[in-house]
Amino acid sequence: MNNSPIDIPNAPTWLDRLGNWNPQLLREIRGRLKRRNLIVAVSVSLLFQVLLLLFYSQRLPVNDCYIQPGGFGCATSWTEWWREQFRFLAWVEPFLLFLTGIYSIVADLSLEDYKGTLNFIRISPRSSVSILLGKVMGVPLLAYISLGLIIPYHLVTAIKGDVAIAFMLSFYIMLIGTAFLLFSASLLIALLSGWQAKFGGQVSAGALLFAFISFIWISPAFMWWNSITTWSAYSEFLYGRAIAPITAEWWYLPISNNIWAAHGFNIGNLLVFNLAIWRILERRFHNPTATIASKGQSYVITAYLEILMLGFCVQSWVNQSDANEFELQLIMLLLLYIANSLIFLSAIAALTPPRQALLDWVRFGALSTTEEHPSGWLYILRDLIWSDKSPAPVAILLNLLFTHLPILIWVNSWKNPSAQAKALIVIASFVLTSLLISLINQLIMFLKTRNPSAWSTGAILGLIVLPSLTMLSLSISPDRYGSVWLFFGYPWAILTNIKQIDLIAGFSAQISVIIALSLQFVHRLQRANNMAK
Numbered sequence: 205m206n207n208s209p210i211d212i213p214n215a216p217t218w219l220d221r222l223g224n225w226n227p228q229l230l231r232e233i234r235g236r237l238k239r240r241n242l243i244v245a246v247s248v249s250l251l252f253q254v255l256l257l258l259f260y261s262q263r264l265p266v267n268d269c270y271i272q273p274g275g276f277g278c279a280t281s282w283t284e285w286w287r288e289q290f291r292f293l294a295w296v297e298p299f300l301l302f303l304t305g306i307y308s309i310v311a312d313l314s315l316e317d318y319k320g321t322l323n324f325i326r327i328s329p330r331s332s333v334s335i336l337l338g339k340v341m342g343v344p345l346l347a348y349i350s351l352g353l354i355i356p357y358h359l360v361t362a363i364k365g366d367v368a369i370a371f372m373l374s375f376y377i378m379l380i381g382t383a384f385l386l387f388s389a390s391l392l393i394a395l396l397s398g399w400q401a402k403f404g405g406q407v408s409a410g411a412l413l414f415a416f417i418s419f420i421w422i423s424p425a426f427m428w429w430n431s432i433t434t435w436s437a438y439s440e441f442l443y444g445r446a447i448a449p450i451t452a453e454w455w456y457l458p459i460s461n462n463i464w465a466a467h468g469f470n471i472g473n474l475l476v477f478n479l480a481i482w483r484i485l486e487r488r489f490h491n492p493t494a495t496i497a498s499k500g501q502s503y504v505i506t507a508y509l510e511i512l513m514l515g516f517c518v519q520s521w522v523n524q525s526d527a528n529e530f531e532l533q534l535i536m537l538l539l540l541y542i543a544n545s546l547i548f549l550s551a552i553a554a555l556t557p558p559r560q561a562l563l564d565w566v567r568f569g570a571l572s573t574t575e576e577h578p579s580g581w582l583y584i585l586r587d588l589i590w591s592d593k594s595p596a597p598v599a600i601l602l603n604l605l606f607t608h609l610p611i612l613i614w615v616n617s618w619k620n621p622s623a624q625a626k627a628l629i630v631i632a633s634f635v636l637t638s639l640l641i642s643l644i645n646q647l648i649m650f651l652k653t654r655n656p657s658a659w660s661t662g663a664i665l666g667l668i669v670l671p672s673l674t675m676l677s678l679s680i681s682p683d684r685y686g687s688v689w690l691f692f693g694y695p696w697a698i699l700t701n702i703k704q705i706d707l708i709a710g711f712s713a714q715i716s717v718i719i720a721l722s723l724q725f726v727h728r729l730q731r732a733n734n735m736a737k
Contacts, residue, residue: 228335232342249350287365293358302418304347306390311411312343313394332489340387371438381474388481433466454515496554499599510607548638555596565593566733600642604635630695636714637693643721
């Protein structure tokens with residue numbers, strides 16, 4: 205009888221369990237959690253806290269406080285002394301987290317793409333969500349550790365400073381939710397940009413650019429927006445004094461005066477935006493040559509963004525019987541116009557397929573005449589609406605219709621006929637100009653050029669900027685040549701002096717060019733179809 209002891213396998217360690225759950229996260233931890241890196245991260249965090257404590261030690265609220273000329277003075281009480289440190293940390297943490305997180309994620313993913321290791325990650329049997337989630341959780345690991353060590357200090361200052369625990373909870377919920385959104389967007393930017401292969405792998409410069417944008421724009425916007433909405437009742441903890449809340453409504457919902465409505469609105473939008481970005485990430489990660497978003501996704505995203513933005517234009521305090529309020533409505537429409545311009549330029553870039561995809565659609569899509577594929581205008585129209593390889597202008601037109609229907613309803617509620625007429629001119633000009641840009645972009649992307657994206661970007665930027673500069677330099681004033689300004693998509697320049705002949709001439713010229721470009725594009729598709737037979 206064999207009495208030899210039975211080998212009992214060792215229990216799995218936490219690293220083994222973590223690796224089974226997300227191998228990419230384990231890869232990032234092993235690659236970054238080196239002893240030297242960990243010592244640096246911990247040392248920087250502790251040094252920052254020590255320096256902060258030393259700085260505020262000069263403001264101790266003692267009776268024999270020594271105030272030097274130009275010094276810092278003393279706090280009025282111990283509670284205020286602790287609250288000042290809490291306030292400083294509350295303002296610094298978002299800047300540090302967003303800056304370091306965005307830089308590290310963009311630099312890491314872009315570097316992997318440049319070296320070619322990203323292709324090996326793509327063929328992993330794991331889902332794209334698991335891989336990219338491991339990137340979000342693992343790449344900024346050292347930043348998480350450094351800021352995590354500051355949280356106990358922040359919590360102590362909150363307790364000693366009599367800061368409401370509800371505010372602390374809200375602060376970190378909004379901080380984590382926004383950070384996850386920004387880091388997810390950083391993944392998308394790194395996957396979409398492609399500049400690292402074109403500029404010799406200068407990934408650090410690009411990562412620094414995105415991080416700098418987050419530092420000077422996104423982080424202040426995060427603090428400002430939450431200060432007037434989510435944390436409006438806690439302004440004393442952020443600014444040292446109570447600040448009267450700004451009246452902000454969304455479809456008459458008081459998101460600046462109602463703390464629960466504000467939290468629900470902000471958290472709900474964070475969830476929606478994260479879901480949209482991760483759907484695009486799933487689509488793009490394993491298929492880098494596909495369009496950024498599907499046509500179906502674009503209809504939902506643009507409609508949602510339009511309803512979201514338009515909700516801020518509907519305010520209960522706007523008294524439409526006052527003539528001054530009509531100017532306010534036009535200002536809101538101008539802001540909406542600018543936002544829509546950015547949205548639709550992004551939509552045009554996201555939905556326009558490259559030349560090879562169009563050729564595949566011509567050969568194997570609704571235009572093909574094989575027995576395996578039904579033919580006819582209905583099938584072609586279906587492909588134009590839903591197929592990702594089909595031309596983009598029809599989908600752009602549908603997006604324009606979906607987004608501008610609520611705007612037309614809003615404009616129809618105005619009581620001033622003059623303001624309504626001006627708004628309709630702006631809307632019509634925006635729709636025609638967007639469709640014109642979409643056709644030009646699609647024609648350029650169908651050309652046999654080495655880098656059609658660069659040509660398309662340059663052409664569109666030239667169409668947006670150069671006409672106005674040229675007309676101004678040649679003294680072509682909107683008062684005398686309103687139709688020319690309207691043709692190039694500048695309706696705001698003619699609103700002060702509207703002439704019917706200018707409207708007819710400008711819109712007729714735009715429609716004529718749209719028809720001509722459409723016929724030219726159809727001709728090229730037919731020629732490609734004939735060559736494929």
